[in-house]
Amino acid sequence: MHDEAVPHYIDMIDQTTLGHRFLKEEFGVTPRIGWQIDPFGHSAVQAYLLGAEVGFDSLFFGRIDYQDRVKRKKEKSLEVIWQGSKSLGSSSQIFAGVFPEHYEPPSGFYFEVNDNSPIVQDNMDLFDYNVQDRVNDFVAAALSQANLTRTNHIMWTMGTDFKYQYAHTWFRQMDKLIHYVNKDGRVNALYSTPSIYTDAKYATDESWPIKTEDFFPYADNANGYWTGYFTSRPAFKLYVRLMSGYYLAARQLEFFRGRMNSGPNTDSLADALAIAQHHDAVTGTEKQHVANDYSKRLSIGYKEAEELVSSSLACLVESTLLTRCQNPVTKFQQCPLLNISYCPASEVDLAQGKNLVIVVYNSLGWRRDEVVRIPVINANVTVHDSNGIEIESQLLPQAEVYADLRNFYVKAYLGQTPPKTPMYWLAFTVSVPPLGFNTYTVSTAKRTGSIRSSVYTYQSSEKSRFEVGKGNLKLTFSTDQEKSTNYVNIRNMVEEQVELSYLYYSGYNGSHQKDPQNSGAYVFRPNGTYPINHERQVPLTVLHGPVLDEVHQKINPWIYQITRLHKGKEHVEVEFIVGPIPVEDGIGKEVATQISTTMQTNKTFYTDSNGRDFIKRIRDYRTDWNLEVNQPIAGNYYPLNLGIYIKDSKTEFSVLVDRAIGGSSLEDGQIELMVHRRLLLDDSKGVGEALNETDCVVDDCRGLTVQGKFYYRIDPLGEGAKWRRTFGQEIYSPLLLAFSEKDDKGDWMNSHVPTFSGIDSSYTLPENIVILTLQELDNGTVLLRLAHLYEIEEDKDLSAMASVELKKLFPGKKIKEVKEMNLSANQERIEMEKKRLVWKVEGSFGDGHVSRGGPVDPKELAVELAPMEIRTFIIYFDDVPNHLFDAL
DSSP states (O other), rough: OOSSSSSOHHHHHHHHHHHHHHHHHOOOOOOOEOOOOOSOOOOHHHHIIIIIIIIIIEEEEOEEEEEEEEHHHHHHHHHEEEEEOTTGGGGGGGEEEEEESSOOOOTOOOOTTTOOOOOOOOOOSSTTTTHHHHHHHHHHHHHHHHHTTSSOOOOOOOOOOOTTTTTHHHHHHHHHHHHHHHHOOOOOOOOHHHHHHHHHHHHHOOOOOOOOOOOOOBSSSOOBBOOOOOOOOOHHHHHHHHHHHHHHHHHHHHHHHHOOOSSSSSSHHHHHHHTTTTTTTSSSSSSHHHHHHHHHHHHHHHHHHHHHHHHHHHHHHHOTOSOOOOOOOOOOBOOOGGTTTTOOTTTGGGGSSEEEEEEEEESSSOOOEEEEEEESSSSSSEEEEEEOOEEOOEEEOOOOHHHHHHHHHHHHHHHSSSOOOOOEEEEEEEOTTTTTEEEEEEEEOOOOOEEEEEEEEOTTOOOEEEOOOOEEEEEETTTTEEEEEEEEEETTTTEEEEEEEEEEEOOOOOOSSSSSSOOOOSSSEEEEEEOOOOTTTEEEEEOOOEEEEEEEEETTTEEEEEEETTTTSSSEEEEEEEEOOOOOTTTEEEEEEEESSSOOOOOEEEEEEETEEEEETTTTTSSSSOOOOSTGGGGGOOOEEEEEEEOOOSSSEEEEEEEEEEEOOOSSTTEEEEEEEEEEEEESSOOOOOOOOEEEEEEEEEEEEEEEEEEEEEEETTTTTHHHHHHHHHHHHHOOEEEEEEEEESOOOHSSEEEESSSSSOOOOOTTTTEEEEEETSSEEEEEEEOOOTTSSSSSTTTOOOEEHHHHTTTTTTTEEEEEETTTTTOOOOOOOOOOOOOOSSSSOOOOOOOOOOOOTTOOOOEOOTOOOOOEEEEEEOOOOSOOOOOO
């Protein structure tokens, strides 16, 4: 049961595929029912992926908002036809059932060894003989629940958390109840399964109410909004996201090289990532020692995948003519701790006649031009591309805040402080072909070298204005108003005042109150909002250079912010370093950043569902019931995986995030992101400990510091989707860097393959299509998943049918057969479509024709994708040995 708020849709697909393929291989079983009873709220994307794409007939769950449940009980609408996608319309339907109370039996029917429900005593010689009483109780409970649903079938979930530790009692009592209740004859009881129940409901030919959108946020009482977990354990959430993007790239490289079951492969990372999607894993709602275990598993999986990636890249740079390259000579290193500026591979002393070779791999299907940054110890360096031409590069001095982070956390990871601290970041723009790599070398400068950034500091006492930005986008800062920036894009004439500030909510302490609900790992219950004031005496530092500009602001002793503009890009990157959050005052704190504009947004904002569809949100409003507002802040928080945007009559303002976090628009024109939480009390929802993450190095224990990024951009109305979709994929699939050393004598570019693309060199994917999966399976076949990135009517040009030529994706290989599968690849799509139940919906809820790509012509091998469509194929190749790829 993966969570539904904070997993990315690609992770949901991979996790489900892993499970379904295991069930098929081990037991020959193809499941058709979703059992998501415990996740804390339910997403539209989950519903339509299971329905439209996996082919499930129904989905059951326990947790929906307490106000929503009351209304649904009255209207007999706990069971609905859920249509989770406006793009896929009626084809995305699934029968969804919510339990009347929770996932447990009716009151009085708990039979664990220490439960106090009376057992069925059917020995007439004993004084507590109670068969008729127990039958009457059973019938009363059944009729009471029957009043809440349509048709004469009801489901009882016999058991709940931590039950069946003494299973014998349960089954003995249920056997007796079934026997005596059926003898009584008023109701009929039987052992059943969700699929039998689904078929019984379907057979009644009943019409069901429709449900659209999702079930977020979830609250189980007036002050119990489970919106804290959208951000809980933000460092772990980023780790999961980074491993997810890495897994996608590693499988591509594993395919290019040829999968080896004996050597390193991606299976261990796949397992670790799948288990990390659990609704008490990536959510951050587990005990600390369990979180440590998840991280350890990811780390073990990463180590093996890292070895695979390094050897696959080595095979590809040595020769693309190898079909199964066994033992490449080239040794590549990677830098998983680059976020804390630690990269031994790039921190080599180039003065000794060594050169640093950097292979940059791009796992997306389109060419990318991006800035990469690596820490270096020499200032006198130069960068050359694969043609040997010197390219523009820039040195940025390392900020002190990084040195502290680096020294503390490297010691935490490796047990020792790094011997030297790099003085600079080296930044340069790379251009990388689709599904391929390009090579760059860093060497000691002979004449000119990297341009050092010019550094300016501004005291807050002096009144001055300064501008940053190389291209169309300019930001103007005023030192006397340190939060406020003037944003101007000269290409599309957008201008806006943007103000960035930080605040914290103090965590509610309910120990002495009538309503004892604390803020904790699950629940966000603020007890006051406190703006965080900028420290006036700290100067502002500005770095200018040919590749990027940066503005460094120390907001307070535990918040540091860098605003970054890259040459040629029209968005702003904001990096934040938050922590350790001080709790010496005995109060837990939840830290958020607010980005304010002058836009008139009329209480409306849009948040993504699992990184895919965007859903319209209105402050203090729910589409399904009249909301009684008890928690105006926590009750308006939603999960963000991709981002959030607002719009008015002229412009739209989008903010994208680098991991799952909670966010909202609590005031018009403003977007709020919660970036870190540190709490001192448990919220009594099951963790049993406070969300108080600390790191200890020897005797130095401190609260967790979180480093992260968000990105924002302002576009004319209707033009923001293109950036959100394209750049959103680039955040999910960062460029992968691998480092090697060479001496001056060897000519790397002539003796190695300097640039490579896994697809036909004349081809690029349509810009609205992304490859979600390219994976060689054990039998030599390939699992390929393609997704359309846009919803209907999201973009005037790109929300259209697109086509992909499969032959161009596999140059040098002959495709023998293409089988279209359902999303989890455990049955053919055509079989799935035949079996799916078609439910009746109340009213005339028709949406006309739903656009879908047509079948794949076996000769042309072109795949069509309609907006929001995902198509999954297993591809069989002719076994003729052939060159892996032609070099570009």
